[in-house]
Amino acid sequence: MALTENRTENSTERPRGRTVRRLTRPDPAARSRGGQRFLLVGLALASAYSLFPVYWLIIASTKDRVGLYQSNGLWFSDMHLWENLRQVFTYDDGIFLRWTANSFLYAGVGSLGGTLIALATGYGLARFDFPGRGAVFACVVGSFLIPIALLTLPLYLLFSEIGMVDTPWAMLIPCLINPFSVYLAKVYTEATIPFELLEAARIDGAGELRIFFSIVLRMMTTGGATVFLLAFVNTWNAFFLPLTVLRGEENWTLNLGLYNWSGKRQESGVDLTSLVLTGALLSIVPMAIMMIAMRRYWRSGVTMGALK
Numbered sequence: 001m002a003l004t005e006n007r008t009e010n011s012t013e014r015p016r017g018r019t020v021r022r023l024t025r026p027d028p029a030a031r032s033r034g035g036q037r038f039l040l041v042g043l044a045l046a047s048a049y050s051l052f053p054v055y056w057l058i059i060a061s062t063k064d065r066v067g068l069y070q071s072n073g074l075w076f077s078d079m080h081l082w083e084n085l086r087q088v089f090t091y092d093d094g095i096f097l098r099w100t101a102n103s104f105l106y107a108g109v110g111s112l113g114g115t116l117i118a119l120a121t122g123y124g125l126a127r128f129d130f131p132g133r134g135a136v137f138a139c140v141v142g143s144f145l146i147p148i149a150l151l152t153l154p155l156y157l158l159f160s161e162i163g164m165v166d167t168p169w170a171m172l173i174p175c176l177i178n179p180f181s182v183y184l185a186k187v188y189t190e191a192t193i194p195f196e197l198l199e200a201a202r203i204d205g206a207g208e209l210r211i212f213f214s215i216v217l218r219m220m221t222t223g224g225a226t227v228f229l230l231a232f233v234n235t236w237n238a239f240f241l242p243l244t245v246l247r248g249e250e251n252w253t254l255n256l257g258l259y260n261w262s263g264k265r266q267e268s269g270v271d272l273t274s275l276v277l278t279g280a281l282l283s284i285v286p287m288a289i290m291m292i293a294m295r296r297y298w299r300s301g302v303t304m305g306a307l308k
Contacts (some may be wrong), residue, residue, distance in 0.1 A: 110175025111231035122185025144179035170245035188223030
């Protein structure tokens with residue numbers, strides 16, 4: 001009995017010289033705070049990377065030609081912004097304003113018409129059953145995988161045959177057809193427009209055109225705003241297509257005109273770098289305004305989805 005009691009006492013004693021560690025569960029709140037810090041640091045770095053070119057462009061637009069080459073490129077020197085703006089708007093009889101109007105024409109009218117066509121096509125592919133619908137959608141998906149640069153030369157040859165080279169139609173017609181916009185419109189229609197609503201409208205006697213313009217377009221405001229903005233930015237920043245199909249200076253876009261100004265230093269020895277940088281700064285203002293103006297459509301779309 002004594003031997004058994006001694007063994008029991010020894011078994012209950014902790015081994016000397018060793019520390020017993022308890023395993024504790026990690027604090028979920030601490031892990032969440034760490035993940036948030038990591039996410040914030042990543043977003044800050046991405047924002048700095050994205051905004052740094054804009055910051056440099058603003059700094060460079062305030063300098064004259066001497067300041068661009070002899071001062072610190074990341075900080076201000078003498079303020080020549082207003083003089084640069086005056087020269088941009090008055091150089092070559094104000095051709096910059098003509099280029100700006102052309103860019104608004106191509107991007108605005110082309111994107112608006114392309115958005116309407118894309119919404120109608122996406123709605124038809126999503127809510128109508130017809131023979132060959134799968135093949136048509138496969139062609140749409142396959143076509144937006146083709147780079148626009150590969151289509152520029154065939155477009156130029158086609159427009160040359162029908163006499164549309166160096167006309168606004170050479171820029172507007174390609175903007176009306178955008179397969180990627182059709183794909184976005186189809187996906188948004190499937191997520192937004194229920195079959196029951198369309199059947200109820202047909203039972204009430206509404207025609208297909210009235211259903212599309214009175215019901216579908218109103219419910220696809222957020223998707224239409226997204227398609228329009230993407231098409232507008234794509235057309236506004238286009239370079240290779242206008243370089244190929246536009247000849248006369250009066251039909252150029254902003255990007256093509258600024259490219260011509262930057263090349264005058266090699267051709268005629270005239271350094272227009274200050275005007276090019278100031279014009280580039282002005283060219284991003286419409287896109288910023290467009291982004292701010294479209295924000296309310298996205299907010300209303302998110303709110304509508306939350307109410308559903």
